[in-house]
Amino acid sequence: MYIDSPDTFYTTDDTIGGRISLARDANGLSVEAAALAIGIAAGTWIDWENDRDAPFPDRLVMIAEALGVSLAWLVSGRGEGPTWITSDNASAFRPD
Incomplete structure (x- = not known):
């Protein structure tokens, strides 16, 4: 996998x-x-x-839902991928 910057991941060259x-x-x-x-x-x-x-294919849908990514991203690397929890955005993921 190629990392262009800390916030950008290109996963189109990766496998499912x-x-x-x-x-x-x-x-x-x-x-x-x-x-x-x-x-x-x-x-x-x-x-x-x-x-x-x-x-x-039916499992791909289940995997995408369980991991919070789009089916398109899971299959092709394009689309909504995972959100990495970092110290900068951790407060957005904490329950109120």
Whole structure:
């Protein structure tokens, strides 16, 4: 993955597995928690992240929803990707 600046990520050259991993990390989820969120085995999720297998289209929708990214971003790297929580924007993610 190429990082142009601290705030800009270009993921069009990455794989679906790489984007799944990136979005899971951005959300601070473990593999187990992410897999549980869509009702699959953790080993299946790991296979997807490592490009040893690919999710079926219906699972892509579930993954995108669980990780808070657009389906377009998950499939192509273009669209609404993950929001990284940093010290600069952490207050926006804290409950009132």
